[in-house]
Amino acid sequence: MPAMTTPNLTRPPDGEVIAIMVVWNGLLFLPEGVASVLRELRPQDDLLIVENGSTDGSAEWLHQHYPDIAVLQTGHNLGGAGGFNAGMTAALRCPRCRYVWLLDNDIIVESGALPPLLNQLAHQPNAAAAGSQICLYQQPDTVQEIGALLSPWLGALQQRGAGGPRQSPEQPPAPVDYLAACSLLIRADVLRAIGLFPDFFIYYDDVEWSQRAGRAGWTLWAVPASVIRHHFSGLKPAAAWREYYRKRNRTVFLTLYPPRYGHQWALFVYLIHLHRLILHTHWCGHTVFHQTYAAALQDALNGQLGARALLPSPQLTCLPDLLQTCAMVWIDLPGQPGDAQLLARLLQSSTPAIPCQIIDAAQPQNPAPAACPAAIVGENYRLHTARRAARVYRYRDGHFTPLRHPVRDLIITQMLNGLALLVAMFRAIPDFQRLRTRYRQRQKPLIPD
Template sequence: MPINNIYIIVLNWNGAADTITCLDSLVRLKGPQANIIVCDNHSSDGSYTIIKDFIIDSVRNRQKDWHGFHFFEFKENAYLSESALETGGRFVGLVRTDENLGFAGGVNIGIRIALRDPTMKYIWILNNDTVVDKNALFALVEKMNSNPEIGVCGSTLLYYERPTVIQAVGGIYNAWLGTTRHVLGQQNYAAELCQSIDAFNLDYLVGASLFVRREMLERVGLLPEDYFLYCEELDWFHRMKRIAPEFKLGYAPESLVYHKEGASTGANDLGRKTYSYFADYFYMTSRLKFSKRYFPYRYWLVRLATLGLGINRLRRHQFRSFVLAIFLVIGWVPRAFIPTHT
């Protein structure tokens, strides 16, 4: 049986074009081989079929860079088949959920499949709206192998539209206001600058690229699924620090990942050019949920601070989000303001 002990999990929701571009970059990775699992989160735009046809065509017609890959279609609760594990090479798997499970729920489907492979050592969780540098995976593996204390390792996230500008290398959480701050966010990329960051001082890594050690998963468990969108990784890392303090956050500066931020939700903070009430709703409610869970004595301050978010939305003429913020401060949200998950 071949030892393909790295799995890459890519979550898709109504974003076939982005997912295909991401896959094209993944098959060009240098260094260790990896299996890829694409989890389609109950897309409504035909994404599953589009992605499936693309993978099959690339594999069967031996498109450049796809040599050695095999295609497997999984059911949501299916075990990895012996044929998948005994291919003698890498595989690209595709699974479709029965409903939109949110970010954590969709990713966890792929994690569960990967965990059924006893040889699996690392899982790389990637947003589908990313394109990776050819050395990105190699840098992550080197970092993890150099320090067994690292439970999760992050990449240098650069804006896809402005590849010389840093989106984040991780971040800091302000428990008094319930706000996050991306470290090095909006600064010009420089290798020396990124190498100066001590990941042990970070509160979180950005979920667009998370490289996870199996032992951390077995100790801490899967991503929390009750957020649906936003704060999942913040909760995960906070839980890790509480119940498995032997694990730390890590950061591989040489692992470069280009992120089309917000493409999967319809929101993009690059210049605040687009707006998505769907994304805004979960951004506001998730930060309150996290605060109430881990910092209950500061929850009321965070709830009051939501008013500041509302005023900010009012300035942008995002009136529905402004009214939502008022309702959240009051503590009651009408059903009409709660978006569906489809």
Template structure:
């Protein structure tokens, strides 16, 4: 039987990690091994793991390498240990009890199997296609029939080791955000089939957080993310378009990138209290994308 290693990346969220581990370890088909990549947490995460989850392997990184670095190191460890499948997620992902079993039922059909992401309110999201930009499929209408997709999040995808052998590991230089998009585009470039398995559900709220903002009596919902995270998203998305051979059609991708940042930048000016910080970091992200600068950046004084 194929052996599965679950890789969970965490940083200073031990309560969420506990819930995530409980969900992973109570699967109807549990993973053969669970690896927690701890991004140098300071909230007692390692002590909690030692006391409550002694069966779990902990890869303690010397410094916070972000989600991208955590997935890179965790998938590398699992691959080198010889596992057939690698099941990856953040610490705020809560797979339903049969999530892994339902993915493995389709193991003969594709080498990348992704679950359906669902918010606590039941909203479905998280997978779609590349049209020069990410276009999400209409997941609300899905039945239990698997669907071929191209883009997915690092929230419960199951990778066969052959995929890792062909495309490598996630880019740790991204630090956070868009590491999953870049990895999915690499897989797409190789022509590797990605199958969404709707019956396999992972509850995850983080991506769909929104806040209500107002201007001159008009209100709208905007993504609720701090400015420093915005920088990495803008930079890594732009870098993927400009510096890789697989974000095609490139011109359409670049136009969509510029248009989206122009529109969102105007929104920053109109709706956000820290508007100038956001605009500055958005422009810095675009500049670093253009110049090819990656890695973790000190943004405190910007």
């Protein structure tokens, strides 16, 4: 087991099931989340809060409202992976601990969520873990995911039930390739045998652990009868830190766990994609994201995991003055739904009298009008927008730039994208070889000592 001191542990956790909730600036969600977990735990169970260096008063609130709860104060943000590892290390010191229940702090545990997970592990001796049906907090009848499978060619996560109706508790548990640490019950003996989460800080830590458990001969089960609700939005604005950890950790993950049919070609294809992003953002002047993608690849190549100091994400500046007088504004940001929603909210709050429309090719039933006074576009946008909008502004790194010749700029952008793809194919070859050499037979060092 990885050794870790716990100098700021208020008391050792003690229970057959020890629920572990990692908190970082989550005061908004704490009252409902903690109360729902405590209602679900049995008298022989316990709750451990890992306070990950919050600055929003979370630690003070816990001390005031739940002075008897076991709280581990890490002193700084260890990320989701580091926070869970700190909690699991403390929990596994308890001789009575048979299971750890990993929980996000922005969740509500519905009544009766724990027994189906315990029953599944009791009836499946080779099961390493069982996970809940995760539904949306604001839409409890809509599924976020019920476990996930990994595509056999490219190793992409295929979330089960995502966006669909809530499944009945009578639906039987299903074997899966991955369970999210949003609500994940794990056998303590499995953790002692195969180790804790990798040193990924955030993103792909639970994916890697799930695959490690599967390679060790254990199974994972998604249990629809166990339900939690999660404050989740898939429409988040682009952030440099999110892009860094996703790209770095996925690169390492594909190196270690090639998919069943795609084998190492999946890694090669992903490296081409990553090199294309690096080149295209550089040529188009996306300074922040160019440096982010380059750092993600370089750190994966060097085996530099854990937390990393990053450039700040772009901050949205004020809207151009000319938009204040438009009769209508299009927002055309393909592949950037979070940024499109953010811009739409800003427009509606600053100029509520001016209608705006997000142009979405995925919704042909809501096509763009024939013409529009103004449009906000991303790096890629549609020819219809370039030709029909009287004024076009490019949104890049939080700033707006007027485009005098949007059709010409679109053609140049697409040509640069194609050239970046061609160059990326050649640049990916040496990196593919370096990654395979560095991580060959080196799964264990990913687990922090």
